[in-house]
Amino acid sequence: MADKLIIFDTTLRDGEQSPGASMTKDEKIRIAKQLERLRVDVIEAGFAAASPGDFESIKAIAGIIKDSTVCSLSRANDRDISRAAEALAPAERKRIHTFIATSPLHMEKKLRMTPDQVLEQAKLAVRFARQFTDDVEFSPEDGSRSDMDFLCKVIESVINEGARTINFADTVGYGVPELYGQMIKTLRERIPNSDKAVWSVHCHNDLGMAVANSLAGVVIGGARQVECTINGLGERAGNTALEEVVMAVRTRRDHFGLDLSIDTAQIVPASKLVSQITGFAVQPNKAVVGANAFAHASGIHQDGVLKARDTYEIMRAEDVGWTANKIVLGKLSGRNAFKQRLEELGIGLESETELNAAFSRFKELADRKSEIFDEDIIAVVADEQHSHDNEFYRFVSLAQRSETGERPSAKVVFTMDGKELSCSGEGNGPVDATVNAIETEARSGAELLLFSVNAITTGTQSQGEVTMRLSKSGRIVNGVGADPDIVVASAKAYLSALNKLHSKAERLNPQL
Numbered sequence: 001m002a003d004k005l006i007i008f009d010t011t012l013r014d015g016e017q018s019p020g021a022s023m024t025k026d027e028k029i030r031i032a033k034q035l036e037r038l039r040v041d042v043i044e045a046g047f048a049a050a051s052p053g054d055f056e057s058i059k060a061i062a063g064i065i066k067d068s069t070v071c072s073l074s075r076a077n078d079r080d081i082s083r084a085a086e087a088l089a090p091a092e093r094k095r096i097h098t099f100i101a102t103s104p105l106h107m108e109k110k111l112r113m114t115p116d117q118v119l120e121q122a123k124l125a126v127r128f129a130r131q132f133t134d135d136v137e138f139s140p141e142d143g144s145r146s147d148m149d150f151l152c153k154v155i156e157s158v159i160n161e162g163a164r165t166i167n168f169a170d171t172v173g174y175g176v177p178e179l180y181g182q183m184i185k186t187l188r189e190r191i192p193n194s195d196k197a198v199w200s201v202h203c204h205n206d207l208g209m210a211v212a213n214s215l216a217g218v219v220i221g222g223a224r225q226v227e228c229t230i231n232g233l234g235e236r237a238g239n240t241a242l243e244e245v246v247m248a249v250r251t252r253r254d255h256f257g258l259d260l261s262i263d264t265a266q267i268v269p270a271s272k273l274v275s276q277i278t279g280f281a282v283q284p285n286k287a288v289v290g291a292n293a294f295a296h297a298s299g300i301h302q303d304g305v306l307k308a309r310d311t312y313e314i315m316r317a318e319d320v321g322w323t324a325n326k327i328v329l330g331k332l333s334g335r336n337a338f339k340q341r342l343e344e345l346g347i348g349l350e351s352e353t354e355l356n357a358a359f360s361r362f363k364e365l366a367d368r369k370s371e372i373f374d375e376d377i378i379a380v381v382a383d384e385q386h387s388h389d390n391e392f393y394r395f396v397s398l399a400q401r402s403e404t405g406e407r408p409s410a411k412v413v414f415t416m417d418g419k420e421l422s423c424s425g426e427g428n429g430p431v432d433a434t435v436n437a438i439e440t441e442a443r444s445g446a447e448l449l450l451f452s453v454n455a456i457t458t459g460t461q462s463q464g465e466v467t468m469r470l471s472k473s474g475r476i477v478n479g480v481g482a483d484p485d486i487v488v489a490s491a492k493a494y495l496s497a498l499n500k501l502h503s504k505a506e507r508l509n510p511q512l
């Protein structure tokens with residue numbers, strides 16, 4: 001059987017150290033429950049000595065969570081450790097995580113302690129914590145900037161005191177993958193009792209290398225626990241992103257050869273919950289959990305994915321909790337993706353010529369609108385079919401002017417029986433001016449019974465779909481036009497209705 005990689009989630013502790021990410025007790029409980037569903041091995045629920053609120057949150061989580069170990073952080077002193085033990089009392093499985101800085105800079109400037117004092121305090125802390133639980137983790141804070149000889153002394157001592165996990169912290173994201181991994185390897189080789197503890201990595205993302213450093217710690221250093229957070233939340237630039245580590249290890253099992261207990265289908269729900277509670281939006285291009293992580297916008301990729309998904313996808317969207325991958329239709333899409341979407345929408349076009357015409361209209365629209373939704377496609381095809389049904393009147397272009405205090409005017413170019421006409425008109429509003437302009441040439445004498453505008457999709461980029469109902473000589477027809485510019489959509493709708501009034505079929509069958 002392969003080794004197991006322990007996933008230690010610290011969203012509720014280091015994640016909460018992100019400025020602005022503070023969470024209430026109820027919010028922490030909701031996240032803890034989702035982390036349990038995700039099947040993380042350890043949940044670091046907070047820092048019990050930090051505040052009464054943090055203490056209560058840890059205590060509540062310790063009473064609720066059954067399948068994951070619940071952990072509290074504590075400085076290397078009796079007060080913090082006692083508070084952690086008290087908060088964790090209800091837990092079925094509990095861990096006390098104690099830490100003290102080992103780098104010369106932190107010892108001298110921050111702790112104002114000598115290395116010998118730090119060594120002594122680390123030993124005492126682990127010894128004290130072991131009175132409450134066998135599961136004690138020790139972190140040399142700022143480990144990656146610490147002296148190797150001193151680290152060897154401290155780590156050997158705390159393992160002797162009963163620390164069962166050694167978490168080698170790259171507190172300020174100073175590590176570089178090869179060097180960080182090599183430091184852990186060297187420590188494990190040099191410390192005689194190193195195999196009595198599980199080695200862990202805890203990396204920050206100050207140089208954008210938290211995940212790479214963590215994985216180097218695993219592969220080069222032999223670490224078997226990764227400390228990480230959902231969406232990479234955490235102090236400053238954040239921590240190692242859980243979703244990235246998990247999916248790297250799962251997807252490249254050939255390389256890592258490690259088992260995980262994670263239910264990956266819970267990753268996206270966890271990401272959304274954390275983002276919603278903290279108000280930290282996930283960037284669209286974020287690996288695994290970003291909205292674009294499984295979206296394809298360019299024709300060559302869309303064509304590849306439609307033929308064989310793994311041409312451009314190394315994981316399945318469903319495996320991480322998305323409902324499906326996305327083919328995003330837009331100006332870079334090709335005919336194959338467009339055709340496939342028409343089929344999915346149940347729209348059958350009769351010939352290649354019709355498909356090509358609808359495709360060119362779609363491309364024209366996509367040049368003006370960054371994302372094309374299904375409703376846009378339905379409108380494009382309907383528009384195309386209408387224009388092919390009857391082409392006596394055909395829209396060409398429109399310019400309109402309206403300014404507060406001035407009467408709106410419009411200039412419309414359209415073809416009537418193949419002949420291009422340019423006409424101008426004024427009206428109460430730009431739509432009225434457009435209809436009046438068309439009527440200077442069309443002279444239909446039709447009465448406008450209804451004018452309605454619908455946004456086809458949401459947002460101000462949406463296409464407007466205009467319906468105009470005209471009546472003439474007892475016949476009533478509807479014309480529909482769609483365009484991101486609703487005045488253009490109105491001109492198209494009006495001309496489409498005029499086409500219906502003009503068509504023989506309409507005259508023979510007024511129900512059409």
Ligand SMILES: CC(=O)SCCNC(=O)CCNC(=O)[C@H](O)C(C)(C)COP(=O)(O)OP(=O)(O)OC[C@H]1O[C@@H](n2cnc3c(N)ncnc32)[C@H](O)[C@@H]1OP(=O)(O)O
Pocket residue numbers: 014017047049050051074075076077099100101110111112141171235
């Ligand atoms: C790398 C990390 O992520 S470490 C974890 C960071 N998380 C937090 O800080 C949690 C929130 N913190 C807090 O609520 C507070 O800082 C507390 C409750 C922990 C301490 O508050 P205070 O007692 O007011 O101390 P303050 O925060 O001002 O200073 C920290 C003190 O702890 C000492 N200290 C820092 N780390 C450690 C340690 N690992 N072990 C023992 N003492 C430590 C500092 O030297 C300083 O001591 P001093 O007061 O004698 O100078």
Ligand SMILES: CC(C)C(=O)C(=O)O
Pocket residue numbers: 014073099139140141142167169170171172202204
């Ligand atoms: C408490 C420790 C593990 C920490 O968060 C860090 O060093 O970054």
Ligand SMILES: [Mg+2]
Pocket residue numbers: 014171202204235
């Ligand atoms: Mg940290």
